[in-house]
Every structure is written in C-alpha cells, then in structure tokens.
Amino acid sequence: xxxxxxxxxxxxxxxxxxxxxxxxxxxxxxxxxxxxxxxxxxxxxxxxxxxxxxxxxxxxxxxxxxxxxxxxxxxxxxxxxxxxxxxxxxxxxxxxxxxxxxxxxxxxxxxxxxx
Amino acid sequence: xxxxxxxxxxxxxxxxxxxxxxxxxxxxxxxxxxxxxxxxxxxxxxxxxxxxxxxxxxxxxxxxxxxxxxxxxxxxxxxxxxxxxxxxxxxxxxxxxxxxxxxxxxxxxxxxxx
Numbered sequence: 001x002x003x004x005x006x007x008x009x010x011x012x013x014x015x016x017x018x019x020x021x022x023x024x025x026x027x028x029x030x031x032x033x034x035x036x037x038x039x040x041x042x043x044x045x046x047x048x049x050x051x052x053x054x055x056x057x058x059x060x061x062x063x064x065x066x067x068x069x070x071x072x073x074x075x076x077x078x079x080x081x082x083x084x085x086x087x088x089x090x091x092x093x094x095x096x097x098x099x100x101x102x103x104x105x106x107x108x109x110x111x112x113x114x115x
Numbered sequence: 116x117x118x119x120x121x122x123x124x125x126x127x128x129x130x131x132x133x134x135x136x137x138x139x140x141x142x143x144x145x146x147x148x149x150x151x152x153x154x155x156x157x158x159x160x161x162x163x164x165x166x167x168x169x170x171x172x173x174x175x176x177x178x179x180x181x182x183x184x185x186x187x188x189x190x191x192x193x194x195x196x197x198x199x200x201x202x203x204x205x206x207x208x209x210x211x212x213x214x215x216x217x218x219x220x221x222x223x224x225x226x227x228x229x
Contacts, residue, residue: 004157045208091158103160103218104160105150105157105158105159108158
C-alpha cells in the first residue's frame with residue numbers, strides 16, 4: 001500500500017536560514033508524483049512544488065526545492081532563506097499516476113520561523 | 116480566476132443532526148476530490164468525481180456519508196446522521212485531468228459534532 005511518512009511533527013528555524021522538511025514514501029508503482037503543500041493558519045492548502053518519479057532533475061520553485069532520492073524513496077523539501085511568512089503546516093503527498101490520481105498525504109510538519 | 120470555494124467554513128452541529136458541505140471547483144476542472152483531516156492525523160482521501168461520475172469512493176467511512184456532483188459542477192457532501200468521530204476538516208480539491216496537474220484545494224470546512 002502507498003504511504004507517506006513525515007517524521008517531524010514540528011520544526012523551528014531561524015529567519016533567513018535554510019530548513020529541510022523530511023518526507024519518505026512507499027509505493028510499488030513505477031510512475032507517481034510527489035507534491036508539497038503549505039497550509040498557513042488561514043486553512044487553505046497552497047501547492048508548492050511537484051516532482052515526477054521519472055524526473056531526473058530535482059524540482060525547484062523559487063526558494064523551494066525538492067531533494068528527490070528515488071532509491072531511498074525520499075522527497076525532502078528544502079526552504080532556503082526562511083521568512084516569517086513560511087510559518088505553517090507542510091504536507092508531503094504522493095499521487096498515483098493513473099486511475100483516480102488521488103493523493104496520499106503525510107501527517108504534516110509544523111514549521112515555525114523565528115525572528 | 117476563482118479558486119476552489121467551500122461552504123460553510125465552519126459548522127457546529129449536534130450528534131444525530133444532518134450537515135451538508137458544498138464545494139465549487141475551479142471552472143473547467145473535471146476532477147473533484149473530497150478529503151478529510153481528523154485532528155492530528157493525516158489528510159485522508161474520501162472520494163473522487165470525474166465530472167458527475169464517482170470514480171472512486173473507497174475512502175468514504177460509511178453509508179452515513181453521501182456525495183453528489185450535480186451536472187459535473189459543484190459537489191455536496193452530506194453527513195446524516197452525524198457522529199462525534201465525524202469531526203474534522205473536510206477539504207475539497209479540483210484538478211484538470213492528467214497525472215502532472217496539481218490539485219487546487221479549497222480552504223476546508225471545519226466540522227465539529229458535539
């Protein structure tokens with residue numbers, strides 16, 4: 001069965017520093033997508049970054065990058081130059097590449113950026 | 116372009132009552148999903164529509180939950196009768212068809228059953 005594991009329930013980072021949020025996944029599928037979403041206190045889920053299982057390059061979107069290590073089945077999110085507005089809940093998710101394309105989510109990591 | 120909108124944002128009901136949650140997806144998005152997050156746990160899949168058809172309802176907890184998607188546009192999720200364990204945040208998401216398209220989520224409906 002597919003599963004996403006986020007082992008860090010909470011993280012602190014100093015403003016302007018980089019932080020890595022861990023995510024490991026388990027699947028027997030060869031084709032899948034990995035996503036990170038941010039959920040600020042307002043509640044909405046904001047898409048951050050996507051990595052396809054066949055993508056050889058790590059995905060990057062501005063200050064976000066995804067450290068994809070396929071053999072280790074990990075898809076860690078790296079946030080560079082943290083800002084106070086980065087304080088939020090972060091969810092890692094995996095999506096099937098066929099069928100319903102439904103997401104499997106982890107339990108999330110709450111990030112607090114300190115001034 | 117309007118995002119995914121959900122109504123209401125919060126609902127507090129008594130055990131045994133009925134509640135209906137509504138989701139308006141992004142226009143043109145054929146895929147519509149419902150998810151639920153119970154406090155402190157992961158976000159769990161409930162069901163998936165493609166247009167008006169249910170593609171996968173394997174995540175629906177039991178027959179107290181009924182989802183519909185009228186004419187392939189907005190969707191409703193009815194809980195009848197509500198139980199205490201139904202409390203949580205219900206998210207709706209929509210996407211275009213295709214594996215590489217990300218899903219856009221609504222702000223969620225926080226349901227509290229007392």
